[in-house]
Amino acid sequence: MTPEPTAQRTPSPTRRLTVAQALVAFLARQYTERDGHRRRLIAACWGIFGHGNVAGLGQALLESGAAGPPGPYGSDPPGPAPALPFLQGRNEQAMVHAATGFARQSGRLSTHAVTTSIGPGATNLVTGAALATINHLPVLLLPGDTFATRPADPVLQQLEVPYAGDVSVNDCLRPVSRYFDRIVRPEALVPAALQAVRVLTDPAATGAVTLALPQDVQAEVHDWPEDFFADRVWPVRRPAPDPAALADAARAVRAARRPLLIAGGGVRHSGAQAALRAFADATGIPVAATQAGKGALRHDHPAEVGGVGHTGTAVANDLARATDLVVGVGTRYTDFTTASATLFADPAVRFLNLNIASFDAHKLAATALVADARAGLEALTAALAGHRVDAAYEAAYRTAKERWERRVDAAYAAPDPAARPTQAQVLGALDAVVGDDDVIVNAAGSLPGDLHKLWRARSPYQYHVEYGYSCMGYEIPAALGVRLAAPDRPVWALVGDGTYLMMPTELVTAVQEGVNITVVLLQNHGYASIGGLSEQVGAERFGTAYRFRAADGTYTGDPLPVDLAANAASLGMAVLRAATVGELRAALAAARTADRPTCVYVETAPPGPELPGAQAWWDVPVAAVADRPAAVAAREAYERRAATRRRHL
Known part of the structure; x- marks a missing residue:
């Protein structure tokens, strides 16, 4: 028999680039899309150059066209190969903060990358990375790293660890990153880059993403598949709530006599403000806000009762103490929000949490509604059609809000x-x-x-x-x-x-x-906030003022x-x-x-008596044994407040 002819496979086209050049070209072609709106994922790259990135990412950014004046951030200039705009920073931590501020303002649909050299430039990223990850905000970190090929040990700025040869200072970024990889071979860039972008665009998992780039690997050449550089759109979905969980949630709201909704940062990230307003309009349920959620409703909306927790308003915290159902939307329930587990005082209080992250949705033994904030609020509003809180409850919190607004007027008045x-x-x-x-x-x-x-x-x-x-x-x-x-x-x-x-x-x-x-x-x-706290906890403002030393050696002299x-x-x-x-x-x-x-x-002048103090407690432990009367008195007050903590099970 005549054998079948062997099929001829056409080799996939490739592009010969360094690792750094390939990464820059890849990042310039990544997009997010939500609700039909497409945005560039990495709108610009911040950088401070040193020996660990100047010949790699520095050269790659220059070659890509980033050295020219950038156009509007987040938009593509004309042409087949969009450049990645470059921004020159002065401090590595500050560059991450700038990228994070950009990401929050962009609704987490667009962010910046940050490149640094190895050593102190890289470790300066840690604080900014922690901030981004804690706040669920995407930012891409590209620190240089020590040689993967180890031509000499140790090289400049290399951390020598006697028990592990593959550890560098960049490993400090692991616990504050939602995804971390070290690219020790060119071939490893493709899967690592795709995983990095997956995490950056996942609303339930996003935060700081770190790709550590050894300085020698950045400059290595490789033949990259052309498909790696194609436009890639990452859909940001709006997962809807499970029907059974939605039914449970609706029953819980209908059964509550004094429900209170707490709006967190997830409302903002989802762009769910209109859905929240529609929910409040339909149900009359009052809406308090965390720091991240403040502004989800305009201040003059009838259901908006202000901040909740230790720094909240009297009206919101009074409602929280008496509520029998807390509806948390996009909140992590930090200790400031819960007043260190002392705020929600009703013995029968229960929790209903709408959150895209299952981890947060299940906090406080809640009925969990795992969904996008906007999709979840829209579904819950529909499921509650015809339901509204008691008119007397609504009238009471509106009257309380009017009283609080008069206190704000008094504090603002000059x-x-x-x-x-x-x-x-x-x-x-x-x-x-x-x-x-x-x-x-x-x-x-x-x-x-x-x-x-x-x-x-x-x-x-x-x-x-x-x-x-x-x-x-x-x-x-x-x-x-x-x-x-x-x-x-x-x-x-x-x-x-x-x-x-x-x-x-x-x-x-x-x-x-x-x-x-x-x-x-x-x-x-000086440190006005910690100075006041120091006084409350018996530390008598020690070390909080910016003053010369007095004759007794304390910082109580002239400013x-x-x-x-x-x-x-x-x-x-x-x-x-x-x-x-x-x-x-x-x-x-x-x-x-x-x-x-x-x-x-x-x-500024010292605060006057018209400024409202803390409306709820915050747990800052006080010395259990002390000789100074201020600390003894503060400990007695602390024990009284700590006794009111409870676990919601």
């Missing part, structure tokens, strides 16, 4: 325009200037507490307070990322002097790139003669100094219309 403003009065002056499109960025110090209690959010994206990690130094770089994602929105970074001294570096980047952010710099001569406004000016910012309430109002109005990055500098 009757003497010649007086030095308190921090609350600064917020009141800012409230009078901003519009619905403005974005307020904050993360740490005493400002998050005041903002959560007092700020009147006017749009879904106005309130940008990072409180999952509450990271000092986040505000300025994050504001930069927000403005890159939303170039038409005025963006304000609210920072105290402690936060400013942590990380002002990206002011230089804002000036260089012409990214018009406004920094409101509040000088209160330090630092001039942070002059520092901001030296970094290229336009600076407006405001010594009084009247000057502050004028400076804020001028800054909002400025055509360059601007800093408004104001020294």
